[in-house]
Amino acid sequence: MALSIEPNIHPLFVTLAHYPLELLANSKISVYRTPDSVEHEWDPEHGLHNQENLPIWVGWANVTPNVDWRARNREWAGEVTGVHAYRIQLLHIDKNETVNRQLWGDPEMRVSFAEGMRVVINKSPADPRQNGLKLIVRNAVFDSLPWQPTLLCDFETGDTNGQN
Structure with missing residues (x-):
């Protein structure tokens, strides 16, 4: 059993939980600060200028449809x-x-994830239909293991393919 007699968790328990997730994380994703492809910044001296919206996090993730009882439409x-x-x-x-x-x-160097960020699925070998899928973060949550954030994401309405 992973728990010790003391009321705290055995030190190896936290690292053991990481291995099963590695097996499932087969999709390459990018996370962007804003949903737009261009970020706008205001400079009082030079006015409004645009800069390319670069990803703030790129890596591997487990992407699953959220069809359980907690899934809700955004209103x-x-x-x-x-x-x-x-x-x-x-x-x-x-x-x-x-x-x-x-x-x-x-x-x-850790990124803080938040509502409204854009997630793009770059590569999904298990389901190639997800390649290029663009989603919006509704909720970014952590559990008791801070190394594993979970992003609950939406399609925008009218975007049945998740490509906008």
């Missing part, structure tokens, strides 16, 4: 604005391919 002012579609579990928060590998494990 705003009584209108459905998104369809709750996917649960994305990142392989490991530190395994961010936009960061040099020597910095993996440095808490300063």
Whole structure:
């Protein structure tokens, strides 16, 4: 049994949980700060300027349809604005391919995920229909293991293919 007699968890329990997730994390994803392909910034001296929206996290994840009893459509002012579609579990928060590998494990390099971010599924060998799928983060949650964020994502309404 993984738990010790003391009320705390055995030190090896946390690392043992990571191995099964590695087997399931077969989709390469990118996470962007905003859903648009261009970010806009205001500079008081030069006005509005645009810059390319680069991914803040790239890596492997477990992508599963969210069809359980907790899946809900997103509503705003009584209108459905998104369809709750996917649960994305990142392989490991530190395994961010936009960061040099020597910095993996440095808490300063970790990304904070939030509502409204864009997730793009770059490569899904198990289901090629998901390649290029674009989703919006509805909820970014952690469990008791902070290395494994879960992103609950939506399609925008009117986007039945998740490509917009």
